[in-house]
Amino acid sequence: MSPLRLAMERMATYRADIDVADYKRRSKRRNIILSVMATLVILGALAFYFGRAYLLSGLPSLPDKATMWQLNLQPNMTLLDKDGNVIGHRGPYLGEPLKLMDMPDYVSNAFLAIEDERFYEHEGIDNRAILRALFENTKSGERGQGGSTLTQQLVKTMVLTPEKTYRRKFQEAVLARDMEIVMSKPEILELYMNRISLGPRVFGVEAAAQRYFGKSARDINLAEAALLAGLPQAPSRYNPLEHYDRALARSTLVLDRMLANGMITNDEQMEALATPPVIQEDATPLIDPDVIGYVFDLVDEQVEGLIGFKHKDLIIKTTIDTKLQILAHESLNKILEKNAKPKKISEGALVSIDNDTGAILAMVGGRNYSDSKFNRAWQAQRQPGSSFKTFSYAAALEDGFTPGTIRIDQPTEIGGWAPENYTRRYRGPMNLREALKLSINTIAAQVTAEVGPSRVAALANRFGIKSEMRPDYALALGTSEVNLAELTAAYSVFPNEGTFRASHLITDITNTAKISLFTRRKSAGQRVYSVPYARQMTSMLRDVIDSGTGHGARLGERQAGGKTGTSQDYRDAWFIGFTTQMTTGVWMGNDDNSSTRKITGGLLPVDVWKAYTRGAHKGLKYLPLNAPDPLLDDPEAKALSLFYDDLTNAFKEERDMASGAKTPTQQTAGNR
Numbered sequence: 001m002s003p004l005r006l007a008m009e010r011m012a013t014y015r016a017d018i019d020v021a022d023y024k025r026r027s028k029r030r031n032i033i034l035s036v037m038a039t040l041v042i043l044g045a046l047a048f049y050f051g052r053a054y055l056l057s058g059l060p061s062l063p064d065k066a067t068m069w070q071l072n073l074q075p076n077m078t079l080l081d082k083d084g085n086v087i088g089h090r091g092p093y094l095g096e097p098l099k100l101m102d103m104p105d106y107v108s109n110a111f112l113a114i115e116d117e118r119f120y121e122h123e124g125i126d127n128r129a130i131l132r133a134l135f136e137n138t139k140s141g142e143r144g145q146g147g148s149t150l151t152q153q154l155v156k157t158m159v160l161t162p163e164k165t166y167r168r169k170f171q172e173a174v175l176a177r178d179m180e181i182v183m184s185k186p187e188i189l190e191l192y193m194n195r196i197s198l199g200p201r202v203f204g205v206e207a208a209a210q211r212y213f214g215k216s217a218r219d220i221n222l223a224e225a226a227l228l229a230g231l232p233q234a235p236s237r238y239n240p241l242e243h244y245d246r247a248l249a250r251s252t253l254v255l256d257r258m259l260a261n262g263m264i265t266n267d268e269q270m271e272a273l274a275t276p277p278v279i280q281e282d283a284t285p286l287i288d289p290d291v292i293g294y295v296f297d298l299v300d301e302q303v304e305g306l307i308g309f310k311h312k313d314l315i316i317k318t319t320i321d322t323k324l325q326i327l328a329h330e331s332l333n334k335i336l337e338k339n340a341k342p343k344k345i346s347e348g349a350l351v352s353i354d355n356d357t358g359a360i361l362a363m364v365g366g367r368n369y370s371d372s373k374f375n376r377a378w379q380a381q382r383q384p385g386s387s388f389k390t391f392s393y394a395a396a397l398e399d400g401f402t403p404g405t406i407r408i409d410q411p412t413e414i415g416g417w418a419p420e421n422y423t424r425r426y427r428g429p430m431n432l433r434e435a436l437k438l439s440i441n442t443i444a445a446q447v448t449a450e451v452g453p454s455r456v457a458a459l460a461n462r463f464g465i466k467s468e469m470r471p472d473y474a475l476a477l478g479t480s481e482v483n484l485a486e487l488t489a490a491y492s493v494f495p496n497e498g499t500f501r502a503s504h505l506i507t508d509i510t511n512t513a514k515i516s517l518f519t520r521r522k523s524a525g526q527r528v529y530s531v532p533y534a535r536q537m538t539s540m541l542r543d544v545i546d547s548g549t550g551h552g553a554r555l556g557e558r559q560a561g562g563k564t565g566t567s568q569d570y571r572d573a574w575f576i577g578f579t580t581q582m583t584t585g586v587w588m589g590n591d592d593n594s595s596t597r598k599i600t601g602g603l604l605p606v607d608v609w610k611a612y613t614r615g616a617h618k619g620l621k622y623l624p625l626n627a628p629d630p631l632l633d634d635p636e637a638k639a640l641s642l643f644y645d646d647l648t649n650a651f652k653e654e655r656d657m658a659s660g661a662k663t664p665t666q667q668t669a670g671n672r
Helices: 003-056 105-114 127-140 152-160 166-182 186-194 203-215 222-229 244-258 266-274 287-309 322-339 385-398 430-437 443-452 454-463 471-479 483-492 531-547 604-616 637-659 665-670
Strands: 075-080 086-090 315-317 347-355 360-364 406-409 426-431 506-510 516-519 562-566 573-580 584-591
Touching: 075 287, 086 287, 086 562, 105 152, 105 186, 105 222, 105 244, 152 166, 152 186, 152 406, 166 186, 186 203, 203 222, 203 406, 222 244, 222 266, 287 315, 287 360, 287 516, 322 347, 322 360, 322 584, 322 604, 347 483, 347 604, 360 604, 385 430, 385 443, 385 454, 385 471, 385 483, 385 531, 385 562, 406 430, 406 443, 426 430, 430 443, 430 531, 443 454, 443 471, 454 471, 454 531, 483 573, 483 584, 506 604, 531 562, 562 604, 573 604
Parallel strands: 075 315
Antiparallel strands: 075 086, 315 506, 347 360, 347 584, 406 426, 506 516, 562 573, 573 584
């Protein structure tokens, strides 16, 4: 082979080797690129998968429309007095849900102008606003702007937490789009305006309008609407009750945005700026919590039993008379403050009931609600002492006794029990009227023994006392514990001529949407005692005040009846009294059951009762009690009166004869 040909073949082989090497290098480079790309794709997929999982982790599902109105509602309760005035509130303030058509257009426009001017253009997320916010935040190095739409704010408020993280913002955007699918724009705006925070524990435009301006959102003007619209950005910072100047300055910005968006005219803006909103000064409950606290607790306790379950949003109309509630609190505390140390008495309670209806007009469960939440009018079980004797005598009348029936006040022993009088003295023969008037223990015990303790206990239960009665002889002297509320209600049977009307505190329950949940039906009451006996007992109890142990409770020309009570060792002091219109009970003592310094029912409790009852009857018509005079229709009392008259005359005659003032002849003539 020629050298030339050999050289050419070698050159061809060399080139072939170079081509193979190049191919291998290209293949290797392509494989590397493909591997890198595959790795990047896998990493991207993993990043997308885990990133999406992270961003969507814990994402709640969007509830339906009806549920959204109930989301995150904290329990709240507004208390009204018998005339419909607000007397207290607990929980957040929630107003009546309003439709957009219920309010002037400028109310919703004010919120749109400052919070989401492109609300009707986006689908839940405003990309333009997000980019603007991102630019501003990047420029400042802080998260100063969020770019949230009104829909996103609603989602954040009702579904998500308020944390400021990118994950929460992502979830917010997802749910905002979902909300825009299931709800129309007007529905979203309506929900927003009824549930957005507009101050500390104030939610919705209606609640805010009532809270700050004392009027409905239906009636607010442009300046007031602008002030409310400025609050969502920082409800506490712009709270008009505490930072009025800040709130007013922000409302000016709202008006500027409304003008820029063509929502108002220049003249309307000028008029709004010239008439700034006036904040109502009495934005606090009508009655101090210390005065109404016990009532509030009892209402809260009774609600579930009346409507079956606890709603979170309640307006409750009570039977409380505002003036009488304040008067009751003042009457009790004035006496306690004056006598607490010298008389060693620290607590008291008062309950006042309308005789016609059984409505509780006033209830004070203690000296100071802030110091003690224990309701001594409703929860405290204490011995009623002599105030329970009334039921022994009431049972005796049913058993054939009369107010004129005679029993002897003397040392008495009944089944090994020897009751003693408070004075440790005995007066001999006296009728039941006198025995009750002077609170004679021995005769009350005798009467109870004759009638039977079980019958006395049964009568007390019939009169509405639900506490357990121990049917022993000492029951007459009030050894079985009762509470003030039930004892007071039981006494109202007498001025009601034998009719028992259950005491009650609640008349109506609605929610802020004005949906009625409960309405108390009017009741004629239940006949538990005959009219003649009720009138006789009323007459006897009237004597207690007119000339007996309760004489300190006399009200001048206005007739009243009642009974004092003092438990053993002066631990409890009671006075339960009534007029034709109302029955009021007072208890005083110490929570630890320690003795007072000889405080009886005829002392401090009578003073409290009289101070309250006098004030409570100012302006009320004078109505006499339905009670016969002591001798009316009472044969035994008449016979006893004639007997005492004859006995008195006989003593006088005997005295005159012994002194020589009369001769036997004159005596005979005198008897004629």
